[in-house]
Amino acid sequence: MSLTLTAEERSIAAGDHGEGAAMTMRIIAESARLLGAPRLLPIASAHIDGALYHGDSGTLFAERLVEGGARVAVRSTLNVGALDLMGCSRVRLEKPARGMARRMMEAYRKLGCEQSWTCAPYQAGHRPAFGTDVAWGESNAVVFCNSVLGARTNRYGDFLDIACAISGRAPDYGLHRQENRRATLVFDVSALPAAFLASEIAWPVLGSLYGREVGNAVGVVTGIEKHPGEDALKAFGAAAASSGAVGLFHIAGVTPEAPSLATALGDQEPDTKIRVTRDMIANAHAALSTAVSSDRIDAVAIGSPHLSLAEFIELERLIAGRKLRVPIYACTGRHALAELDRDGSRKALEASGVVVVADTCVVVTPILPDRPGAVLMTNSGKFAHYAPGNTGYAVLYASLADCVQSAVVGKPVFTELT
Structure with a gap:
C-alpha cells in the first residue's frame, strides 16, 4: 500500500x-x-x-x-x-x-x-x-x-x-484504526476472591500477569463487578505495559469501549480465553519480588506512575505523623506537588522522612544511594519490573500499607496475602 x-x-x-x-x-x-x-x-x-x-x-x-x-x-x-x-x-x-x-x-x-x-x-x-x-x-x-x-x-x-x-x-x-481495537482474547478473573480484587495490591499483580499472558494483543478483562477507580486502572495498565507490550486493554462494564463483553469483542468469538486462578496470581505476586531474602530494606519507592493527590492523602494517613527509619521516595508531578505545597502536606511528609521526587523518578535517573546489594520495597508493578536493571536494587513487592509500616520499623513487614 x-x-x-x-x-x-x-x-x-x-x-x-x-x-x-x-x-x-x-x-x-x-x-x-x-x-x-x-x-x-x-x-x-x-x-x-x-x-x-x-x-x-x-x-x-x-x-x-x-x-x-x-x-x-x-x-x-x-x-x-x-x-x-x-x-x-x-x-x-x-x-x-x-x-x-x-x-x-x-x-x-x-x-x-x-x-x-x-x-x-x-x-x-x-x-x-x-x-x-x-x-x-x-x-x-x-x-x-x-x-x-x-x-x-x-x-x-x-x-x-x-x-x-x-x-x-x-x-x-x-x-x-477501529478494526485493531477489538479484543481478541478474554482474561477472566471471576474465580478470584472478591476481597483480593477489591484490594490495592491486586491491580499491579493482575497487570503484571496480564502483560505476560497477552503480550501485545488486545484483550478484555471480565469478572470485575464495579469500577475500581483511576489509580487502580493506572497501576494495572502500567504493570501490563511493562511486563508485556500492551497498548490497549478493555474491562467489561468499566472501560469506555467495553460497555459489555460482546461489544469489546466486536460481537465475535475470542481467539483465546484465559481463566485466571489463585495459583496464577500467587506466582505473579511472587515474581514481582527479586530479593533473595526478605530480612532488610534500604529504601521504599512509590509513584510509578506518578502519585496522584489521592495517593498522597492515603500515604499521609498511613504514616500518621510517625518517623520513618527507611526513607520513602515518593515520585510525582508538579500538578500534585502544587497541591501538596498549598495545604502543607509536603512539609508534613518530609518531616516524617519522605523524600518527594518531582519531574523525574528513581528508576530513570540516579537518585537512590549507590549501595551494593541494596533492597527496594515498592507497591508499583512498574518499579518492580524496572528497578533491578535500572538501579541495581533488588525488589520486594508489597501493598502501600506494608511499604509504610516497613519504612517505619526499618525492616520488611508483610500482612496482605493473595
Missing part, C-alpha cells in the same frame, strides 16, 4: 515551513511508509517521552529542531526528565551528562511543549476526548490514554513522538 501525502504535507516536507518542520514531516512520512500506512492522520495532542536524557544524540536532535525553527503544532506535554527541576530531591547525575540533560529539557521548552514532566499527564489535566487521534509516548500513558480515556494512539517512541507533535500528524495504522 503506497502512502499518499496531501499538498500541505508535501509542502511542509519540502521545507516551505522551515527546516525543523520539514525534518519532522519527512520522519513521519518515512515511518508511515515503513508501517504500510496509506495516509497521515491529524492529531489532537501529543505526550513526549523523548525528552528523557539517554545520551547526547537526543539533546542534539532536539536542539537541531529548535535551530530549524520548529514548534509543536498541537498540545504537547512532557514525560519525566532526568533532573528534578523543582529541587525536591538530589539527583546524582554528574557532568557532562547533567548539563546535556538540562540542555535537552530546555530545548523541549523552546519547542513549545508544556513543562509537565510527568508520566501521568492524564491526572494533570491532559485528557484527550474519546475517539480522538493523538500521538503519545511512555508506555503507561499510552495504555491509559487508549484504554481508560478511549482516545487513540500507538506506542510512539523517542523522536517519533516529537515529530508527530511538530507535524501535527501521525501514521494511520495500528490502534488508530
Whole structure:
C-alpha cells in the first residue's frame, strides 16, 4: 500500500515551513511508509517521552529542531526528565551528562511543549476526548490514554513522538484504526476472591500477569463487578505495559469501549480465553519480588506512575505523623506537588522522612544511594519490573500499607496475602 501525502504535507516536507518542520514531516512520512500506512492522520495532542536524557544524540536532535525553527503544532506535554527541576530531591547525575540533560529539557521548552514532566499527564489535566487521534509516548500513558480515556494512539517512541507533535500528524495504522481495537482474547478473573480484587495490591499483580499472558494483543478483562477507580486502572495498565507490550486493554462494564463483553469483542468469538486462578496470581505476586531474602530494606519507592493527590492523602494517613527509619521516595508531578505545597502536606511528609521526587523518578535517573546489594520495597508493578536493571536494587513487592509500616520499623513487614 503506497502512502499518499496531501499538498500541505508535501509542502511542509519540502521545507516551505522551515527546516525543523520539514525534518519532522519527512520522519513521519518515512515511518508511515515503513508501517504500510496509506495516509497521515491529524492529531489532537501529543505526550513526549523523548525528552528523557539517554545520551547526547537526543539533546542534539532536539536542539537541531529548535535551530530549524520548529514548534509543536498541537498540545504537547512532557514525560519525566532526568533532573528534578523543582529541587525536591538530589539527583546524582554528574557532568557532562547533567548539563546535556538540562540542555535537552530546555530545548523541549523552546519547542513549545508544556513543562509537565510527568508520566501521568492524564491526572494533570491532559485528557484527550474519546475517539480522538493523538500521538503519545511512555508506555503507561499510552495504555491509559487508549484504554481508560478511549482516545487513540500507538506506542510512539523517542523522536517519533516529537515529530508527530511538530507535524501535527501521525501514521494511520495500528490502534488508530477501529478494526485493531477489538479484543481478541478474554482474561477472566471471576474465580478470584472478591476481597483480593477489591484490594490495592491486586491491580499491579493482575497487570503484571496480564502483560505476560497477552503480550501485545488486545484483550478484555471480565469478572470485575464495579469500577475500581483511576489509580487502580493506572497501576494495572502500567504493570501490563511493562511486563508485556500492551497498548490497549478493555474491562467489561468499566472501560469506555467495553460497555459489555460482546461489544469489546466486536460481537465475535475470542481467539483465546484465559481463566485466571489463585495459583496464577500467587506466582505473579511472587515474581514481582527479586530479593533473595526478605530480612532488610534500604529504601521504599512509590509513584510509578506518578502519585496522584489521592495517593498522597492515603500515604499521609498511613504514616500518621510517625518517623520513618527507611526513607520513602515518593515520585510525582508538579500538578500534585502544587497541591501538596498549598495545604502543607509536603512539609508534613518530609518531616516524617519522605523524600518527594518531582519531574523525574528513581528508576530513570540516579537518585537512590549507590549501595551494593541494596533492597527496594515498592507497591508499583512498574518499579518492580524496572528497578533491578535500572538501579541495581533488588525488589520486594508489597501493598502501600506494608511499604509504610516497613519504612517505619526499618525492616520488611508483610500482612496482605493473595
